[in-house]
Amino acid sequence: MWAQLKGLFSNDIGIDLGTANSLVYVRDQGIVLREPSVVAIQAGTNNVLAVGEEAKRMLGRTPGNIVAIRPMKDGVIADFDVTGAMLRHFIQRVHHRKLIAPRVVVAVPSGITEVERRAVKDSVTHAGAREVYLIEQPMASAIGVGLPVHEPAGNMIVDIGGGTCEMAIISLAGIVFSRSLRVGGDEFDETIVAYMKRAHNLMIGERTAEEIKIKIGSAYPLEQELTMDVKGRDLSTGLPKTINVRSEEIREALKEPLSSILEAIRITLERCPPELSADLVDRGIVMAGGGALLRGIDRLVAEETYLPVHIADDPLTAVAEGTGRVLQELQFLKRVASSST
Ligand code: ADP
Ligand code: MG
Numbered sequence: 466m467w468a469q470l471k472g473l474f475s476n477d478i479g480i481d482l483g484t485a486n487s488l489v490y491v492r493d494q495g496i497v498l499r500e501p502s503v504v505a506i507q508a509g510t511n512n513v514l515a516v517g518e519e520a521k522r523m524l525g526r527t528p529g530n531i532v533a534i535r536p537m538k539d540g541v542i543a544d545f546d547v548t549g550a551m552l553r554h555f556i557q558r559v560h561h562r563k564l565i566a567p568r569v570v571v572a573v574p575s576g577i578t579e580v581e582r583r584a585v586k587d588s589v590t591h592a593g594a595r596e597v598y599l600i601e602q603p604m605a606s607a608i609g610v611g612l613p614v615h616e617p618a619g620n621m622i623v624d625i626g627g628g629t630c631e632m633a634i635i636s637l638a639g640i641v642f643s644r645s646l647r648v649g650g651d652e653f654d655e656t657i658v659a660y661m662k663r664a665h666n667l668m669i670g671e672r673t674a675e676e677i678k679i680k681i682g683s684a685y686p687l688e689q690e691l692t693m694d695v696k697g698r699d700l701s702t703g704l705p706k707t708i709n710v711r712s713e714e715i716r717e718a719l720k721e722p723l724s725s726i727l728e729a730i731r732i733t734l735e736r737c738p739p740e741l742s743a744d745l746v747d748r749g750i751v752m753a754g755g756g757a758l759l760r761g762i763d764r765l766v767a768e769e770t771y772l773p774v775h776i777a778d779d780p781l782t783a784v785a786e787g788t789g790r791v792l793q794e795l796q797f798l799k800r801v802a803s804s805s806t
Pocket of ligand 1: 628753
């Protein structure tokens with residue numbers, strides 16, 4: 466009752482500012498918005514024409530006077546103004562006519578600079594927030610999947626997003642060691658585009674590559690291997706063509722980006738203090754982010770690290786759920802936010 470009444474005045478907001486997808490969590494309501502992190506603007510101006518799904522449909526298909534931008538693409542905030550416009554758009558969509566300005570928690574990539582942090586905070590303040598807290602995405606992800614981050618014990622999270630892969634070892638609500646690499650689902654797609662060109666002389670777009678990855682992609686041999694018809698442009702004739710592709714070849718193509726992720730996991734484990742390493746033997750590694758949905762990635766990581774590997778129940782919402790939990794625990798909010806801002 467009190468929560469509902471309070472909701473009339475103000476609703477605190479959690480935002481997962483992802484490189485591929487942004488999610489907004491409203492306190493007492495849960496995740497209310499889920500959109501691709503894409504903004505369409507009028508060329509040469511800062512006029513925002515569309516944000517999210519609508520803007521994503523324009524990617525690669527825009528006439529000269531419109532540009533569709535993924536402002537967070539490489540895990541750094543490539544375009545401050547566009548990122549700011551996107552944040553304001555999302556906040557305004559969920560926060561209408563409330564009497565009290567909301568408190569906002571934004572989960573940002575752990576690799577961003579001080580200048581970028583400031584830019585995010587300023588944009589959110591401009592959008593009407595009363596207070597802004599930043600939290601690192603791997604921390605939000607760990608909280609979101611329900612890891613006992615407050616305990617004095619080692620927890621490891623690996624979050625594979627679109628533009629980045631973020632991993633961290635967390636103990637006592639703090640990040641003991643973290644690493645962010647610019648390899649994620651987008652790179653998987655790019656590798657598939659290059660492979661189709663090299664092996665089949667077929668030119669495909671990135672959206673087709675993503676479809677191949679989702680439909681038949683894998684990181685570990687499948688019990689039942691899969692095939693798929695792929696349409697593209699034959700590079701020698703210049704004409705449209707369909708080719709049947711097997712999951713084995715796509716797995717081979719994905720080896721390279723996957724090995725960079727495995728390498729980073731190995732380095733993270735090497736840097737882990739021994740007591741926490743011992744904890745990981747039992748607790749293992751938890752994986753989240755859209756990339757954790759790649760078939761067999763848990764088995765690949767388990768085989769390489771000799772540790773148990775668990776995939777989050779809903780890898781795509783882990784970070785947003787984490788921001789939601791942080792909103793619910795004010796005490797915790799203050800502690801986590803002060804250690805990361
Ligand atoms: P970010 O946090 O960077 O916004 P997400 O966690 O939303 O990224 O993950 C987006 C990435 O996950 C994209 O590269 C997308 O292609 C990939 N992805 C989504 N579903 C699957 C799937 N079923 N299999 C493999 N990759 C997937
Ligand atoms: Mg993410």
